[in-house]
Amino acid sequence: MLDIPAVAEELGARFAARGHRLYLVGGSVRDALLRGSGAADRPWSDLDFTTDARPEAILGIVRGWADAVWDTGIAFGTVGLRRGDATLEVTTFRADTYDGASRNPEVRFGDDITGDLVRRDFTVNAMAVELTGERRTFVDPHGGLAALAQGVLDTPDAPERSFADDPLRMLRAARFVSQLGFTPAERVTAAMTAMAGELARITAERVQAEFSKLILGAHPRRGLELLCDTGLAQYVVPEVPAMQLETDEHMQHKDVYTHSLVVLEQAIDRETDGPDLTLRLAALLHDIGKPATRRKEPDGRVSFHHHEVVGAKMTRKRLRALKYPKALIDDVSQLVYLHLRFHGYGKGEWTDSAVRRYVTDAGPLLDRLHALVRSDCTTRNRRRAAALQRNYDGLEQRITDLREQEELDAIRPDLDGNQIMELLGIPAGPMVGRAYKHLLALRMEHGPLGAERAGAELRAWAAEHLS
Structure with missing residues (x-):
């Protein structure tokens, strides 16, 4: 029993009056089934539909009812519209074929819901609810409901065929693992591993959009581990799996890679205003300069001198390649550059001048820098961890005191x-x-x-x- 929003019922009635069938479909159905579980937060105002009506017929049905209509996707059979606060997309049944060299399909319209659903990315997105029959009908030819209940991510068609049609679906798999906590089926993981190189066909902008959603998900570590385990990370953020080759100087983690994932999780725990892409990227990338700066010292210890300087440059280069906005690139790179400076604070030996420079260099990133530095403490030695936190407490107090005295934020x-x-x-x-x-x-x-x-x-x- 799904609580279908009134706007969907109204639209269904209009299609039925014209002799057409209309289905609520895909992520809208998945999220409706998950609603209340805390696993999905997609609002009812964002709804997807599929229909046997061709685009011109769709335009005729919604004209006069929709507050706004846009046809930028009409070549692909999609009509977008707004009704009140709701944004809706209605797409003609599809039976596309792909050229195997890009993501661009040869658009072919289909004639039934079953053919449309088999071409969708995952079974949990291949469910539909008919809104135009005498009663609602739940359509689930590929076991999406069972997969949803089990938390399994599988494809309606063979994953090799699905990913060949659209390699971005492999990155979407990792994104859903992060957002919804799903576990990919073995055959999906195997196909992702075998076909990772196909991701090179996808534009940087589309890769970035999916990667950002992954990072902002509820379980980004799981999504990142899937990227690295399958080799997909080599085509998104190769610097992250490269950290698996290094052992950090504290010898407390099997590698810098694991340490960085722990720092990411700890940074998430310190977020106060919802998911923070800047902080999360900085936490993930703060140590990517270590492989390039690794040195074995005469006493046998491993050092990574100036890895924050090298890491900031590498961060800037990677985020540019992924086409992130300049402001975000600047902020993440600056956090990576500054993350190690606190370790010169010792037990409070910094002069007031050094504290002023710390605040001035951080600027509006200071709160994020506080969160990053505190999250970077992953030692299992409780006494050492407590000492580091106390020292940072002392630095924050000195910053507070200087702020009161000197208008520190606007020196x-x-x-x-x-x-x-x-x-x-x-x-x-x-x-x-x-x-x-x-x-x-x-x-x-x-x-x-x-x-x-x-x-x-x-x-x-x-x-x-x-x-």
Whole structure:
């Protein structure tokens, strides 16, 4: 018994009046069955349908009823529309064939629901509810309901054929493992492993979209492990499986890869406003510079000096390749670059100047940096872990104290550009910028100077640099 939304019932009645059949289908049915379990959060306002009506007929049926209609997908048989707060997509039965070289299908319309469902990606998405008969009819020719109950991810058709048609489905499998906690069937995992290279046919933008959904899922570690185990990660984030070759310097994890997955899980536990893509990516990638910086020291220990610098560059390169927005790339790379700095804090030996620089370099990322650094503590030595957390507590308290004293989040020199030009009698130009940087460095080192002392320091600097 599914609680079908009223907007779907209304649409079904319109199709029935025109002699057509309409089915609620795919993820909409899956999520309806999962609703209340906490496993799916897809809103009722996002609904998918399939029908025997051709696109032109669909347009005629929804015209005058829909508040808005768009036909950008009409070449693929899809009409999009909005009714109130609901967004709906209605697609003609499909029986596509693929060229085997891209994701682009040769669109062929089908004649029945069974043929349409077999071409869908997974059995849990190959269920439908007819809305146009005398009563609702649940259609499940591939055992999707049983798979849903068992938490198994399988394909309606042979997985090799399904993934050959659309290699992105392999990445979607890992995404569903992350989002819904499913376990892929053995034949699905085997096909993903054998066909991982086919993912190279997919554009970076589409790969990025699926990867982001995976990272933001409820179980991203499980999805990432599936990517790495099947070899798909080599075509998405090859730096992550590369960490399996390294042992971290604490000898507490079998490799840096496992450590990074634990850090990701611990970072998720520290999220306060829902899934945070920036924090999660930084947690996953914070140690990717270790393989390139691995050195064996004379005492037999393994070191990874400056791995945060190398890792930040690698992070920037990978996220660019995946076509992420520049702002996100900058933020994730900066977090990777800064994640190790706290370890120079010791037991509180930093000067106030060092604390100011830590805050200034983090900028608006400071809260995320706090979460990342605390999550990076994965030692099994409880005493050491407690000491690290206490030390970071101390750093946060010092930041709080300096904030109260100095407006720490907006550190600026005591004199602005106009005051510098007036005091030195110079026009706008590079020299003003150099003077400004000098005063900023003094501000960082000594805290607020006041206008009188700042002016004296500026004159002394100018006597040396403007003469």
